[in-house]
Amino acid sequence: MTLKNIIDILINLKIEEIENAVMSELDNDTNVQDIMNALTQGMYSVGELYEKREFYLSELVVAAEMIKMAMKILEPHLNSVVKGHGKKIVVTTVRGDTHDIGKNILINMLKSSGFDVIDLGVDCPAEKIVNAIKKSGAMVLALSSLLTMSMEEISVVDKALKDEGLRDQVKIIVGGAPLNLKFAKKLGADAYAEDAVSGVRKIMELFD
Ligand code: B12
Numbered sequence: 359m360t361l362k363n364i365i366d367i368l369i370n371l372k373i374e375e376i377e378n379a380v381m382s383e384l385d386n387d388t389n390v391q392d393i394m395n396a397l398t399q400g401m402y403s404v405g406e407l408y409e410k411r412e413f414y415l416s417e418l419v420v421a422a423e424m425i426k427m428a429m430k431i432l433e434p435h436l437n438s439v440v441k442g443h444g445k446k447i448v449v450t451t452v453r454g455d456t457h458d459i460g461k462n463i464l465i466n467m468l469k470s471s472g473f474d475v476i477d478l479g480v481d482c483p484a485e486k487i488v489n490a491i492k493k494s495g496a497m498v499l500a501l502s503s504l505l506t507m508s509m510e511e512i513s514v515v516d517k518a519l520k521d522e523g524l525r526d527q528v529k530i531i532v533g534g535a536p537l538n539l540k541f542a543k544k545l546g547a548d549a550y551a552e553d554a555v556s557g558v559r560k561i562m563e564l565f566d
Contacts, residue, residue, distance in 0.1 A: 361388070361396040368400030368424055369407070371417060376424045380431045390435045390470060397428055398463055398554070425459050429466060436470040443472045445565055446496040450478035450487060452511035457504035460534065464500065464554040471558050484511070484518035491519065491528055498564050500557070501547070503534040509545065516546030529564040533557055 364383065367375045383393050404421040407413040413421075447468060451461050458480045465475050476494050478486060491499060499519075503509045512532055519525040531549040532542045542550035549564060551557035 361392060364393065364396040364428075365400040365403065368397065368421060369403050371420050371424070373420060373424050373427075376428055377431060380428045384431070384435060390432055391467070393428075393432060394463060394466055397425055401425055401459055422459055425462070429462055432466065436466055444474050445472070445498075446474045446476065446494050447498045447500060447561065448476045448478060448487065448490045448494060448496045449500040449502075450482040451480040451502045451504075452508050452515065453481055453483050454508035454511060455503055455505045456480045457502070457534075460504070460554065461502040464502070464533070464557050467554045467558050468500075468561065471562075473561075484515045487515055488518050488522050488524065491524055492522070497528055498561055499528050499530045500561065501530065501532045503532065503537060506536045509534075509536060509541070512542070512545040512547055531557065531561055531564060 361383070364376075364379050367379050380393060384390075401421060404413060404418065408415075408418055449461060449465050449468070451458055461477075461480070465477055468475050476490055476496060478490055487499065490496070499515070501512055501515065503512060512530070516525065516530065519528060519530075529549065530547045531551060532545070532547040533551050533553075537550055539550040549560050551560045
């Protein structure tokens with residue numbers, strides 16, 4: 359079984375094969391990060407097929423389910439990659455948006471880099487984010503937004519943190535297909551990353 363198989367299984371929506379494929383990669387001592395990269399690659403291809411109208415929403419849902427099944431198997435293997443340093447980070451998809459594949463990939467990479475991740479899920483209102491920052495004392499907030507329609511929610515979160523006097527103690531990093539650095543800054547974020555790998559690197563810089 360090679361990582362290309364994982365990508366093929368995903369693109370061909372062979373849902374009954376994905377768990378065994380991931381497990382056999384783990385049995386072969388394949389790096390967990392490499393398996394996640396293959397899943398990301400596969401999902402990007404699925405996204406392209408959707409944009410070319412070769413896939414429909416129902417197929418996206420199947421692919422998303424396959425990623426979840428794979429992540430569930432990988433999850434227990436993540437924390438062993440780097441010893442936890444306990445730096446806390448709140449991660450969520452903004453209100454109005456239920457896309458979570460990219461967010462979950464980022465979370466898994468953060469966990470495997472030793473971060474203590476507080477995952478608020480999807481479609482998360484600003485108030486819930488403010489409460490989580492207050493309660494956890496997290497110094498970094500990572501927001502995912504895949505919809506043009508939900509991007510403005512980043513500035514709502516920025517304002518909510520300012521209103522509570524918390525904005526100076528927390529850095530905001532954002533990511534998701536419709537964003538770029540210029541737009542992210544305009545919406546009040548401190549940083550932007552185009553993928554999870556550079557996201558983890560930038561988050562480390564934000565903590566420094
Ligand atoms: C899969 C998918 C779905 C799945 C989501 C399943 C799930 N559990 O997430 C389903 C089918 C449910 C779905 C629903 C919808 N979707 Co959709 N979806 C996609 C699709 C094809 C792929 C997204 C994805 O998972 N990519 C793979 C992951 C790995 O990539 P990623 O999310 O970009 O994340 C990476 C980076 O962006 C980054 N990243 C992401 N977040 C963050 C956060 C931080 C802090 C950092 C540092 C980095 C980071 O790191 C990730 C890994 O490297 C995209 C098209 C595309 N090409 O992106 C459309 C897309 C995002 N969807 C779209 C739309 C319109 C919808 C719907 C409105 C469709 C509908 N008519 O109902 C609904 C919206 C529901 C809602 N309210 O949220 C549009 C958005 C257009 C826009 N600009 O607003 C897109 C672009 C498709 C299109 N071209 O029309 N969708």
